Amino acid sequence: MKILLVNFVCGIGSTGKICVDLYRGLTNLGHECCIAYGRGNKVDDIQTYKIGNNLNTLLHVVENRFFDNHGFASRKTTRDFVEFIEEYRPDIIHLHNIHGYYINTEILFEYLKSKSIPVIWTFHDAWPFSGHAAYIDYVGDKQLPQRNMHFSERFSYPKSFRDNSAANWKKKKKIFSDLKNCTIVTPSDWLKKMTEDSFFSECDIITINNGIDLSKYEKESENKRVNEPAKKNILAVANIWEKRKGLEDVIYFNNQLSDDYKFTIVGKVSKRLPSGITHISRTDSFDVLLDLYREADVFINPTYRDNFPTTNIESLAAGTPVITYDTGGSREAINDNVGFVVKQGSKKEFIEKIIEVKKNKYVRDSCKLQALKYDKANMIKAYIELYEKSLE
Template structure:
């Protein structure tokens, strides 16, 4: 079996690591595997294929910023890449994020329809069926619906446009480009996103849920001197982790929560920028984004509770990582974030309810409510082992190839 994955990045970020994890399993089982990517240097894949150049990226960014035509730049780079696809001649093509300033979706999908190859498309967000944005839950927008207005109210959000709002035209162009593919399966990491896809113009396709997985050889309870190094020996630690802390990730709730802490409590936030760290109150310890996974594992393990106050999300990997390290999760009732926990391993708080969030933390701190570290680890081992989850993709590839042969 020969598989080509396409993603904005290779081996970095959550989607890049998912692609290389799948690549590793394919290679381990003797299959031919390639990853095509659009930006940054590739990691953990010796058969990576670059789509376009840095200059192509910059021009695509300019087209997005001025004309709000994200996904409709990089035409020559895409046509050149299609030539490389023909050389590789994959049995199945697996799409991940096809936004990110690197590919022309109309050119790509024109080839896909002509080639009539099996396609798996993992949606890591909502961009594929909106006129502009990647998420709309936070602002309560319904422009993405088939009968919606289709004029996005978030043109300054990623992929940001500073001048024109071209979202209505984008919506119609995507709808036309993505329609009519004979052998396409859409995969979502969460049931929440699957339900949204069913309501969108992509609802004509087969949709299945495959949860994200993590490396359980790495993410596991791990002792360290983290508490000693930060003088937190007898402190109750509430932890938050994000790759980028913005309003969507709920940074403001941690700042508000800090005003309600007692002297024996502290908040630790991982992933803050240097500027964000400068403005923190004394009872919040800010740690920069770290590529040292072992350090992150030690912090997860040292924490008493992991809080994810995200206001819109698909299936946050941070929840899985916390569980695997034996740390229970409190999350807002948002998107697919609630799907990774049960009543023994976490608590769901209504979105934005700071008082309930504080109450639940107190219940755990005072041991009025018991959540099991042991069951957190067991849940992660049972459901979120990346080797098992990404083997589900291999099963999907084989099924699609088989069906394609007999069509």
């Protein structure tokens, strides 16, 4: 098979890493693969096609700021990409995030509809069926919004001075919903249900959980950190600590608990943190992050909008229990043996669970056993089976 993967980044972030994992899984089995991406740098040993450049991204951002047309700029760049697809002649096109200021979805889908190439489309969020945002909630009687429901949504990703969400929703419905020979994949059952309730309801929709490389978690740590034995280590990790990730809740937990609890936050933070919180802005070292997971007594994820957080799986693979809000698909990897799921926004209950959780050998073994379900080998196998089925 000849597979073309399309995503806004390659090798970084959860979606970029998933694409590289799929690439290597496919090429190791003798298939040909290429990753087309729009932003950032490529991975050296990966066959890639760069969609546009920094100027293209900047112009797309500017257009969106003034016209709220995210996903509908980058016209010439996308026409060039369509020419590349014609030359590459893939058997399957596997779309991931097609938002991120790099591609014109209208031009891309006009081309896809003119061809008989099977399309797999993995939804990593709700952007394909929202009028603006990547993360949305039901409104009213289990209805999905067809426009921004609050003024503040304009200033969440993708930020815009104008609200064109109602028109965007209609445009997406027209462009996306009648693509033939397309299978939609969601990483969580929660997003699958939401997709089924959207204008994609007539499409084939399946769940394939994201996976991680569990072999990396088997080696012993080479850099043992010295912790204060009397303290309980609480870890929270996000790439960027935006509002939906629950940073204010983590700060609240830190302020409410005694000095016996040591909080560590990993990820980009735009505000000053209390002196009692250890902040690691970011780390590209897997070994450093693994040590942090292992040394934590509990990993907390008070997220308010999420799909299927890989950080939950990473913590379990390191043998550390997880406490999360009942948000999106965040609960789906957690059972009573490996952590707690708390009603969204219930800070008091969350604190009670932090106090209650205990990390012992039984818990560590249970966490690692639960993580086995999310080995990337299972994810790759499921996608290859889907590719083969799509070509029948």
